[in-house]
Amino acid sequence: MRRLGSLRIERRPDPPLPWVLLVSGLAIAGALVLAGLIFWGYGLNPFEAYATIARDTLGDTRILPEIFRPGIPLMLIGVGLVLAFRAQFYNIGAEGQLLAGTIAATWVALFSPIHGAWVIPAMFVAGALAGALWGLLPTLMKLRLNVNEVITTLMMNYIAIYTVQWLVYGPWKGPSVRGFPYTDEFSGAAVLPLIPGTPIHWPTLLLGVLAAAVLAFMLARTTLGFEIRVQGQNPTAARYAGISPLRTIVVAMLISGGLAGIAGVGEVAGIHRRLFDPGQISQGYGYAAIIVAWLARGSPLAAILTAVFLGIVYSAGEVMKATLQMPARVTDVFNGLILFCLIGSERLLYYRMRWNSN
């Protein structure tokens, strides 16, 4: 608590929902104003630019589904990150866990004896396992050796990138691609169905929504969820209450990594239909999903909405490139500004000012 004359600033750990919405909305508005300045500096009228973006992303029913192209992986990863963050595990390695999922799915699709109707389920299971395993090493290092997970998960991303690169330039390079670094295309049985006319591979989307619902239930109603919540809010209290951090964090990370792995399966089986350059498989989804989880403020269900919001940002980036003829890097500027404004507004969220009456 702090006093400035008759002004009192006090902490409130559980801000009411309308206040959360208001502050988050203000943060995003702030980011849009700052980005507007960049439009203006680039010689564009910010109001016209935003009008164009709104018209071409949300106002066109043919383009609208494009939101889900990034939206599906962002949702799966974001939901998982919400859980990891609630357990106070800062998983920056979703990008690597996603790639681990793509490797496993590609193996099932191209090199395993599994075939027919079993292929897709096997790909999802294998992808989830691979993503979970990829996240396990940093988790165990944190729990056993108290090694900071941010750095280890980040390093694991690079190891995943070079592993995929090595596979597509070496042993997995397809005979049918004339020497280019791609695997062969998946057979029809290993390709996810789309909603016609859209890029929405609905089985993956369904898994994302289901995961959000299950995790929301788990957090609110189960012992494990309670333990994760306590572990996240007050590790010391959790220890006194006999909650094993090993159990909560490992479970949270296995789920988080597994969901990222499933997102990877969706990318190779729903969008690309083959494995190739790791920088092209994921458009930085593993990093952008951090924004999704941050915006969701700890609620898996809210992550569905925030993933859609970030999908709109991605889609808007495409419009800025195509219609406004801006450089591709403008999306990074947008994401950076939104993230800064969001975390910058955090204090507004958890603290309130009061005029002292006495």
Place this chain on the structure above:
Amino acid sequence: MELELILTTIVRAAAVGTPLLWASLGEIYAERSGVVNLGVEGMMILGAFVAFATAYTSGNPILGLVAAAVVGGAAALLHAFVSVSLRANQYVSGLALSMLGLGLAGLLGRGWEGIPLENPLSEIALVPVGVVLAGVLWIVLYRTRWGLAIRSVGELPAAADAMGINVVLVRYLAVVFGGLLAGVAGGFLSVAYRPSWTEGMTAGTGWIAIALAIFAGWDPLKAIGAAFLFGALFHLSFRLQAWIPPEPLTMLPFVFTIAVLALAARRTTRLFGAAPEALGIPFVRGER
């Protein structure tokens, strides 16, 4: 021939390692004060662009490096404000800085590609400067009151505060100083190592610099060895290509960093230092 092979490898290791060294020295100071800055890549690319643009228009590459330092410091100031004053999550703030830096440099740098620099700096000439700098920073960190202040703020901020050290100010200074060095490291790439500007030219160097700060155990002197080792590995991945495929060698720095973190944590060897106690934790007066 053998001798020449070893000599050229050492020279290349130093040249590749120098930008890594500068950036990781900056990160070491920031982290020693308790603030992680994952925005190194963003600060470096901004420094690279500003250094090139300044060096090209003024004809003076040194001036370019100075401008890069200023821009890197300004970017770090943003991180300091958000993570120290607003006490926001340092990791997320750093990621945001990386995105913003890469984005802004991409927008500003449009049209500057494909231009040669008339009088670039010699990359070898900057190697000893980096080595001397590392030595000076080691002395400052371990043998002066300033260094003591930085270390105590990073280990036990509450105690430092009780001793009358201005924790917020020390963290600000350390983070901004780290930004200055990251800016110079980026500038080194565009006015000496390359020398020219292309979008995305840092190509992940900033992330390796962060790994390196840990690898070196947050020790400026060990950072010299670590940076040159990483440089040597990178160079050798091309040298040894006839015998070893490049991917495993390119992967090595990242594998090493994880391994070192594990070794340092087990304290089975005293070669690697431990992380500052208060690393990543915002300081709130009166709280622990």
Place this chain on the structure above:
Amino acid sequence: MRGIRLLLVIGLVLLLVATGAAQTKLKAGFIYVGPIGDYGWTHAHNEARLLAMKALPYLETSYIESVPEGNAGPSIDKLVRAGNQVIFTTSFGFMDATIGAAKKYPNVIFAHASGFKRAPNSATYMADFYQVYYLNGLAAGALTKTNKVAYVGAFPIPEVKRHLDAFALGVCAVNPTARVHVRWINNWFSPPAAKEATEALIAAGADAFAFTEDSPTVIQVAAKKNLASFSHYSPMYKFAPNYVVSGELVHWDRIYIDFLTKVRNGTYTTKNLQNVDYWWLLAEKAVEMGAQPGMAINPLYVNKLKAVTVTTSEFGKISVYDLIMKRHAQMSQAKPAFDPFTGPLKDRNGVTRVAAGHTMNPGELTSMEWAAPCVVGPWPNEPK
């Protein structure tokens, strides 16, 4: 009554003018894989787009840069909806998306660079360098003192292997004892990797450098050690005027202008592109030898190349400079009188790859994986 009729007439005239004005424009869209600031592949396509706009007053263009391969489809959708009648997709990875879009939009004309799949409304095009690499190789073979020539390769894919082989065939045509040492950087654009690969080759004793990478790094590094080099793709003479001997330049605008003109005059329609494949070389002026337009060989190196003589069965005793010019002239004819990939040719393991008298066709060239006899170094996926 009269007023109304007048209004009608005016209206009709305005309508005609308006539709006429609309018809006088041809809208073309470009999908780029990288940023236009890469000073390599995408930069060259963008320069060509600007030149085409200058040459064709009726042309209107737009582009989308840094399009990830997975996003090619929706990016094409955007260009179609913006009213583009012709769409160029400029990366191999866009191939399937282009063919898919051609089916989806039968009234739009597509052209895909560097691929091998076509459709009635989708052509393919490529400006290839292998002849120019051969000419550069002749010069490199004559200039090397250490008999070690270097090549920094982007990816071990057929396109780069073809260029490397052509370069090596050129080197050994004038200097059979020379060897071409190769290093791969597994990247189209990575200045740090190109730099260290070059340093590694310098350390191995190489003294003349060719490469495939989208930056002038190799040239800059070689020049610092006073070593000769050959530029790649963009005009890079200015980065080392004393050391760049020659190089390869691309003129995509030649293809774009020809293609768009033929669309404009009705030669190309949405029905007849199934067999339209531009495989344009020196003869079509889609590529040029040199490090700067109009300068085939750096004047500083002309006398050095004139001083070296070789004996060939075709020309007898001849200076390398004259040989380069003769070969250049032969390959610039409408029906080239010379091709570096004319058999008999063996790979470096002694396996015959091209039979005597046969000249490799575009299909064979775009899928070749073998290494020429003078090549030394790693060669992923080398055929047995």
